[in-house]
Amino acid sequence: MTSFILSADFPASRPRRNRRDEFSRRLVRENALTAHDLIYPVFVMEGQGIQEAVPSMPGVLRYSPDTLLKVAEECVALDIPVIALFPVIDASLKTPDGIEAANPDGLVPRVVAQLKKNFPELGVLTDVALDPYTSHGQDGVLDENGYVLNEPTVQILMRQALVQAHAGVDIVAPSDMMDGRIGSIRQALEAEQHIYTRIMAYSAKYASAFYGPFRDAVGSAANLGKSNKFTYQMDPANRNEALREVAADIREGADMVMVKPGMPYLDILRDVKNAFGMPTYVYQVSGEYAMIKAAAANGWLDHDKVMMESLLAFKRAGGDGVLTYFAIAAAKLLKERA
Numbered sequence: 001m002t003s004f005i006l007s008a009d010f011p012a013s014r015p016r017r018n019r020r021d022e023f024s025r026r027l028v029r030e031n032a033l034t035a036h037d038l039i040y041p042v043f044v045m046e047g048q049g050i051q052e053a054v055p056s057m058p059g060v061l062r063y064s065p066d067t068l069l070k071v072a073e074e075c076v077a078l079d080i081p082v083i084a085l086f087p088v089i090d091a092s093l094k095t096p097d098g099i100e101a102a103n104p105d106g107l108v109p110r111v112v113a114q115l116k117k118n119f120p121e122l123g124v125l126t127d128v129a130l131d132p133y134t135s136h137g138q139d140g141v142l143d144e145n146g147y148v149l150n151e152p153t154v155q156i157l158m159r160q161a162l163v164q165a166h167a168g169v170d171i172v173a174p175s176d177m178m179d180g181r182i183g184s185i186r187q188a189l190e191a192e193q194h195i196y197t198r199i200m201a202y203s204a205k206y207a208s209a210f211y212g213p214f215r216d217a218v219g220s221a222a223n224l225g226k227s228n229k230f231t232y233q234m235d236p237a238n239r240n241e242a243l244r245e246v247a248a249d250i251r252e253g254a255d256m257v258m259v260k261p262g263m264p265y266l267d268i269l270r271d272v273k274n275a276f277g278m279p280t281y282v283y284q285v286s287g288e289y290a291m292i293k294a295a296a297a298n299g300w301l302d303h304d305k306v307m308m309e310s311l312l313a314f315k316r317a318g319g320d321g322v323l324t325y326f327a328i329a330a331a332k333l334l335k336e337r338a
């Protein structure tokens with residue numbers, strides 16, 4: 001047998017030694033996913049006894065406040081720390097300024113109060129954004145050319161966040177990408193003694209085509225039509241800009257920051273974590289979920305394995321937690337394995 005040297009390191013270095021047995025693979029494992037890393041986004045609408053399927057998001061349902069309680073109970077049982085609410089607003093309540101967002105008797109504040117009353121230990125996160133409430137599906141107030149106006153939009157977002165805080169929400173999460181909204185919301189919260197309301201800022205939110213199924217779920221897709229969100233959400237080509245956006249949100253008072261979408265933006269997630277060391281979250285968005293579901297339904301990918309690998313990748317890339325429609329399924333798997 002001829003002996004040959006493959007490299008100067010070999011065979012002193014054989015990376016496969018550590019990989020040979022399950023015990024040493026476990027011993028050298030660098031990252032782990034736990035239920036504590038999961039935030040479960042849910043769609044909620046008016047009504048009773050509702051569990052309505054979202055066709056472009058197989059396995060995702062729209063709930064009425066009563067059926068949502070069961071979901072919250074499941075989150076608690078599975079050790080999922082936070083549930084994130086996304087409202088489906090009746091078309092009759094949608095207006096150009098989306099002012100229903102600031103209605104203290106609206107759907108979201110009522111659901112927040114109900115959840116906190118029944119499950120005080122479950123963290124509740126609310127979306128601060130106008131798109132579920134506007135008749136045009138944009139995240140803000142428009143001028144005569146259809147341009148989203150910054151300050152007038154921030155004024156309404158402040159009122160929306162305050163209403164949610166009064167209802168008892170734990171975390172407000174502005175997903176709109178208006179400039180200066182974190183500072184305005186923080187000031188308003190402090191002024192009204194909501195000093196413990198946390199802000200999770202959607203800081204680096206890209207103008208992504210991966211949001212398509214979500215817009216079906218909340219019913220903004222048809223209203224939005226062919227228009228886009230390029231004048232406020234970030235250009236997918238940009239990397240440095242994400243760091244500037246995150247820096248500004250931290251200075252303005254964000255307690256946690258977010259990168260969105262997830263898997264196509266893992267580089268941004270790593271950059272943000274390295275640059276700021278903040279509690280950093282990532283949104284595995286509706287389109288990412290739909291892709292995995294579709295491939296699995298065709299038998300092209302192993303659903304559970306791909307789901308868990310995609311979630312672990314967020315941890316490895318620097319995420320402290322993930323907003324994911326897989327939260328319940330993943331937490332169940334983690335519990336079975338424990």
Ligand SMILES: NCc1[nH]cc(CCC(=O)O)c1CC(=O)O
Nearest residue numbers: 129131175210211214285286287
């Ligand atoms: N305020 C809008 C909002 N909040 C969360 C999502 C997307 C979430 C997902 O795709 O799962 C969007 C869509 C958008 O910006 O158009």
Ligand SMILES: [Mg+2]
Nearest residue numbers: 177178179245
């Ligand atoms: Mg910003």
